[in-house]
Amino acid sequence: MISLRPSGFDELGLRRALSDRVLPLLVAAMTFLAALALGGWFGIASLSQHWRTGAGSALTVQVPDAQASAAGLPGTRLAAVLSLLTGTPGVASAKALAQDELAALLRPWLGSAGGHLSVPIPAVIAVRLNEETLDVTPLARRLASAAPGTLVEDHAIWIRRLALLTRSLQACAGLALIVVAAVAAAVVAVATRAGLIRRREAIEIVHGLGATDSYIAGRFAARATWLATMGGVGGSVIALPLLLVLANLAAPFSGRPVEPGDMRDALETLPPGLWFALPCLPAIAAAIGFVTAHGTVRRWLRRLP
Amino acid sequence: MLRFEMVGLRYDRAGYTPPARGRRSAADRRSGESRPPGRRQPLPEVLHDISFQLDPGAFRWLLGPSGAGKSSMLRLMYLAVRPTRGRLNLLGTEVTTAPRTALPGLRRRIGVVFQDFRLLQHLSAFDNVALPLRLAGRPEGQIKADVTELMRWVGLSRYLDLPPAMLSGGEQQRVAIARAVITRPALLLADEPTGNLDDAQAERLMQLFKELNRIGTTVIVATHNEQLVARHPAPALRLSEGRLVRVDRDA
Structure with missing residues (x-):
């Protein structure tokens, strides 16, 4: 019985109103897409960096x-x-x-x-x-x-075209990230609203007993944060092997040796920035879950006196 | 302590707050209930020009036929609605003008026994009674002691872990009463609290109310039960068609 364990005290019945199935699954899908977009972003960045330092400020002069x-x-x-x-x-x-x-x-x-x-x-x-x-x-x-x-071959033109291309691709990746975050927020908001409607009576009772808006919103936000974190971790973990495969395919273009089969080499092919950004995804998912649920509930509660 | 001055109450269609003067509330607009054409005029006023005052520690019956406005009076007093007009002062707070953030603290000083109990079905009897203490942030050890003690007093110590659905109507009512008094509220409101109780239990409940009243709680009990009123004579507020037609003073 939960009666003497207030840490699991669920007075609003949110464990069932915000179920641990749909929301984490959708957030996982969003995180997966975000991870791919991030992978694209960092992959493009490191390729363009490599090309630029390799050939950016160089000319080749042929003297017959x-x-x-x-x-x-x-x-x-x-x-x-x-x-x-x-x-x-x-x-x-x-x-x-x-x-x-x-x-x-x-x-x-x-x-x-x-x-x-x-x-x-x-x-x-x-x-x-x-x-x-x-x-x-x-x-x-x-x-x-x-x-x-004598022929002068200028690499700069190609580097400029390449830079324009990579900047555009990075902008697309950034745009994809923003859209994915917005969709994730919308998903959390819809799930929270459904939970509010399902638990309307319990909320009214708890409100009537003197619960503040921030208390009730906090209960919803805690639940949504937990579910979004689960989804975020799941999505990142699923995306990791795919990113490794893509990074391995891209390795020859960055001048790295291709040695398929060696796991440690495979891990090293991921751009370092990605190793930092990937663990941030669950944290960002959690933040989106918290802020969206909190805001949604607070706005809804304003209808109560 | 408790002062009504020319209070009028008109519900909006959402049933919570009267619409603000001249415009619909934001919550009302968002509720998205499309109003059928031709029904745009406001709902009729359910309470008119209510004026009375109670000192701390008073006991009052709230009497009147069905539909006279007893429940609406209680709703005003437990802050489920705010007055549409007039002034209402509860426990020193001017409810009419208080910011919304001032109300939760006020609600915690008011205990309510609802006619339909309003227990949380997914919680055990213990957790239902403990809820007001947890909302008030009391330490868990004290909560356990207080709730266990009170549940023993209302004769439910064997049912602490059962959900309300597994209790009889009378037992659920006693859980609701325990939840209402567990915080030793300054104002205790009860809507037909003896409706599901046999005579012996009803007597016991009245003794509890009198005990709380004796130690300073203001108690207001709305009832149809004239026999109960006859057995426990006390000053009354009598409503008829939304108007206060009799206000007894303390003897």
């Missing part, structure tokens, strides 16, 4: 016929281009790739024979910039006049 002497300048064409580049404001460094580095770059396309081809291969200079916004068109023109045929 590198060892020929430059027109009107002492030294080879390669040396002329290099000295022009290092003298340009905004350029942090310019480094010609050595033969074996070039071979490594070409190996995926040409196989291990890449280093000994009779086809002339241009020298490749990797340039790092101080600022992403450097306008490369005049630079390219000066380089081409020093060593005709």
Whole structure:
């Protein structure tokens, strides 16, 4: 009997009025969706971060016929281009790739024979910039006049397009999170209203015995918070394996090694931010449950004198 | 202590609070009850120009035929409704103008025995009686002692763990009475409290009311039972068609 255990004292009969089936299930579904949206958010963020630091402030300059002497300048064409580049404001460094580095770059396309081809291969200079916004068109023109045929490949345009895409995707993920939170609040509000109607008589009796609005609202909010927390934990736990699979699929794009089957590696592929955000989901679900139930009950109670 | 000045009461359709002057209350609007066309005029007034005053420790019968307004008078006194007009002062609080947040504390000083008991069916008899103490935040040890003692007094100590549905009408009434007096209220209101009791139990109940009255509780008992009134002569408030037609003073 509950008679001597006030901690389980349920004077409003909320254990049955707010049942532990539907509400946790719906909140779990919402949390699951929120976890996927969060996973998308962090996944996109880490991919774009990786690409940006990898290639964001970089140019590739190809100098064909590198060892020929430059027109009107002492030294080879390669040396002329290099000295022009290092003298340009905004350029942090310019480094010609050595033969074996070039071979490594070409190996995926040409196989291990890449280093000994009779086809002339241009020298490749990797340039790092101080600022992403450097306008490369005049630079390219000066380089081409020093060593005709020199090509400047600007990664920044692609990085900008990529950044726009990732920002849009992140905005979508954020929007999805907001909508999911709003739907969760609506679900809690509907469940609370149903509970209020089911327990109207008990509420009137307890109100008549001198219970304050905050007492009654607190009882409902405690129940709703508990149910929402259960749903939040359930939804996050269910989402975790799916997020791990997705993170593993995304790993090659972030430059991480793909070693399927190893659980520890799989866990490490999740963006670190997600490890912080995922446990927050049940807490947010709980907060939504508490605030919504409290507000709904208080508004309803205002009809009583 | 208890003062009515020209109090009038008109229910709104939700049955709780009279509509505020000139506009419908927000709760009323939200209740969403669509009013049938042609029935928009307010409900008739059920109590008119009630004026009387009771000192602390008074005992009054509240008499009158069915429909005279006894229950509405009691509802005003246990704060289930507020007056539509006039002034009502309960236990030193001006009910007409008090903020809503002042009412719960006031309700806790008022004990009510309802005609239909209004027990919580999903709680045991013990928990029903303990409820007012728990709402008042009393320590659990004291609650257990007080409730057990009072339940023994009303002869229900064997039924502490039973839900109301498993008790007879008379037993449920005694649970309701125990719940009403467990906090030693300053004002005790009872609506036909002897309706389900045999004569011996009714006598016992009257002794309880007199005992509480003797130690300072103001007691108002609404009843049809003229024999009971005859056996326990006391001043009366008599209602007829929503008007107070007789106000006895203390002897």
